Amino acid sequence: MLAGITLLLVCQLIGEVLIRGLEIPVPGPVVGMLLLFVFLLIRGKTPEPLYVASNGILRNLALLFVPASVGVVTQLNTLANDWLPITVAVTFSTMATIAVTGLVMRLLTGDKP
Amino acid sequence: VSRDLHFLWVYLETSPLLWLTVTLVAYQVATWIFERLGRKPIVNPVLVATIIISIALLETGTDYHTYFNGAQFVHFLLGPAVVALAVPLYTHMSTLRRTWPAVLIALSAGSVTAAISAVATAWAMGAPLSVVLSLAPKSVTSPIAMGISERIGGTPALTAVLVILTGVVGAITGGWVLDMVRVRSAQARGLALGTASHGIGTTAAMQMSEVAGAYSGLAMGLNGAVTAIIIPMVIPVLVKWLG
Numbered sequence: 538m539l540a541g542i543t544l545l546l547v548c549q550l551i552g553e554v555l556i557r558g559l560e561i562p563v564p565g566p567v568v569g570m571l572l573l574f575v576f577l578l579i580r581g582k583t584p585e586p587l588y589v590a591s592n593g594i595l596r597n598l599a600l601l602f603v604p605a606s607v608g609v610v611t612q613l614n615t616l617a618n619d620w621l622p623i624t625v626a627v628t629f630s631t632m633a634t635i636a637v638t639g640l641v642m643r644l645l646t647g648d649k650p
Numbered sequence: 651v652s653r654d655l656h657f658l659w660v661y662l663e664t665s666p667l668l669w670l671t672v673t674l675v676a677y678q679v680a681t682w683i684f685e686r687l688g689r690k691p692i693v694n695p696v697l698v699a700t701i702i703i704s705i706a707l708l709e710t711g712t713d714y715h716t717y718f719n720g721a722q723f724v725h726f727l728l729g730p731a732v733v734a735l736a737v738p739l740y741t742h743m744s745t746l747r748r749t750w751p752a753v754l755i756a757l758s759a760g761s762v763t764a765a766i767s768a769v770a771t772a773w774a775m776g777a778p779l780s781v782v783l784s785l786a787p788k789s790v791t792s793p794i795a796m797g798i799s800e801r802i803g804g805t806p807a808l809t810a811v812l813v814i815l816t817g818v819v820g821a822i823t824g825g826w827v828l829d830m831v832r833v834r835s836a837q838a839r840g841l842a843l844g845t846a847s848h849g850i851g852t853t854a855a856m857q858m859s860e861v862a863g864a865y866s867g868l869a870m871g872l873n874g875a876v877t878a879i880i881i882p883m884v885i886p887v888l889v890k891w892l893g
Contacts, residue, residue, distance in 0.1 A: 546730060566797070571875060573736035574736040578738060590842075591738075594807050596728060596736065599695055601712070601724055601727050601728045601731055602813075602849070604812075605728075605807070606712065611714045615781060623785070626772040627788060627819055628823075629889040631788075632819075633763055633767045634789055635847075637763040639831060641756040641759045642756035646835065648834055
């Protein structure tokens with residue numbers, strides 16, 4: 538568990554250092570994720586402590602969204618002023634994305650239920 | 651007594667303990683409501699917990715900065731959580747070996763559609779530039795979306811809210827949209843939900859089938875990476891073009 542958490546933090550830290558050093562326009566944790574993925578490819582299996590740590594965090598992923606989501610209290614004016622374009626854009630765009638992704642995947646892999 | 655209460659409040663206000671505890675309690679109450687109402691996407695736990703906490707903040711006159719002083723300990727874990735997505739990605743990668751080129755193409759098409767359709771719609775309806783830019787990364791998981799938003803000149807706090815809204819819309823409408831365009835395979839349905847509406851869509855996909863859930867989780871992780879690469883290249887060009 539502790540070794541797993543340490544590995545996650547080390548990957549994130551390297552990611553954060555790399556994006557700043559190389560000025561890559563990608564969030565540090567994404568680079569950390571790619572590094573860990575490459576590590577797993579080379580390693581050929583998921584070490585037990587890493588599995589325990591990542592499973593523990595990802596099982597409660599939704600909770601981690603809450604503090605940022607509560608930031609809504611700082612955005613009440615924006616939401617009150619621009620609620621219409623925001624609602625239409627989010628609804629239309631989300632439905633379009635679902636349709637496009639699903640259709641392209643069906644086109645490429647066929648449609649076995 | 652009111653003097654004692656005042657001192658108690660001063661203590662609670664300056665310590666991270668109160669709002670950290672409130673965050674965990676509110677989330678568990680929200681999860682309980684979600685389970686009791688048959689896991690309906692409309693009572694999404696993040697949405698309900700956010701409403702509970704926001705009301706508590708407004709009622710007690712507490713500002714977001716004070717709240718975040720406590721809640722930051724939960725928020726911090728989002729970074730390691732994104733790194734941790736490599737594990738399910740790797741686990742599924744071995745079982746998805748044959749479909750990964752199709753997955754990458756469909757996912758990239760979805761990623762571009764998500765950003766461009768949101769930006770173009772909001773812009774056409776006259777939303778200010780900061781709102782338009784905050785909408786661009788709305789389909790990816792919060793920590794990545796907030797990072798992208800910051801880089802392209804959006805408002806990360808607004809993006810966080812839009813991400814949750816997107817997740818709930820995707821979870822509610824996803825099954826219906828996929829039926830309408832006659833996409834029936836569990837792979838394609840899961841991939842579409844995870845690409846368009848991240849973790850909240852993935853919760854809905856897991857209720858469809860195990861395969862749909864696996865593809866959705868994979869899509870959520872991959873789309874975070876793909877969108878983080880595509881948006882900073884595409885959106886500034888699109889914004890310049892729209893004027």
